[in-house]
Amino acid sequence: MDQTKRQPRRMGWRFAFLAVLLAVAISGLVRSLWLDVYYIPSESMEPVLAKGDRILVSRTDFHAEPIRRGDIVVFDGRGSFAPLHSGKGPLLDSLAAAGQWLGLAGSDTTYVKRVIGMPGDTVVCCDADGKITVNGEALNEPYLFDGDSPSTQVFSAVVPDGRLWLLGDHRSASADSRSLLGAPGGGMVPMDHVIGRPVQIVWPLDRFAAVPRPPAAGSTTEDGQ
Numbered sequence: 001m002d003q004t005k006r007q008p009r010r011m012g013w014r015f016a017f018l019a020v021l022l023a024v025a026i027s028g029l030v031r032s033l034w035l036d037v038y039y040i041p042s043e044s045m046e047p048v049l050a051k052g053d054r055i056l057v058s059r060t061d062f063h064a065e066p067i068r069r070g071d072i073v074v075f076d077g078r079g080s081f082a083p084l085h086s087g088k089g090p091l092l093d094s095l096a097a098a099g100q101w102l103g104l105a106g107s108d109t110t111y112v113k114r115v116i117g118m119p120g121d122t123v124v125c126c127d128a129d130g131k132i133t134v135n136g137e138a139l140n141e142p143y144l145f146d147g148d149s150p151s152t153q154v155f156s157a158v159v160p161d162g163r164l165w166l167l168g169d170h171r172s173a174s175a176d177s178r179s180l181l182g183a184p185g186g187g188m189v190p191m192d193h194v195i196g197r198p199v200q201i202v203w204p205l206d207r208f209a210a211v212p213r214p215p216a217a218g219s220t221t222e223d224g225q
Helices: 003-033 090-101
Strands: 035-039 054-058 072-076 110-117 122-125 155-158 163-167 188-190 194-203
Touching (some): 035 194, 110 122
Antiparallel strands (some): 072 110, 072 194, 110 163
């Protein structure tokens, strides 16, 4: 083949390779600073988020308006919901990370739950009507999975400073703060482990919809809301 024909072809492959690298770099920057994609691996947040949903998660929403009770949060569960040194070896961890980055698989250490208790709150199950109370006030929970009770497990917990008490909406299918009362940290998740807030279901297409931020629920010992 003529050398003059090889040169443009080589240059074309180089430009294509650089374009792919640039696209990956830009995507990585956007996802680390602004919007990320997560796969929902379980039924624990039904009916709002279903197993198999791919969601966009805003990393900046809570910068402008702090976390409040009733919010759905995506968080790093290492050291609270998951072992601190979770892992299955370099190769399997790399494959899992690729699947998570592409939104094709869930994470063993990333979770989605709803904020029920803020720092300083006393969360109790349950009152005479079977409702969870926060600082003595019964919570109205319209988001609960149809047929589920607020909790079949009796508990009483005081949320320490800088931590959150989190529950799934599908209570009968959710492992959450209730499940970890006897574990280190008592199922309380550090606020600085929150990654962001789900803002959009992007897949499957028949579930494409915004995830609105709910109004604040209940009251806190600090802000009196």
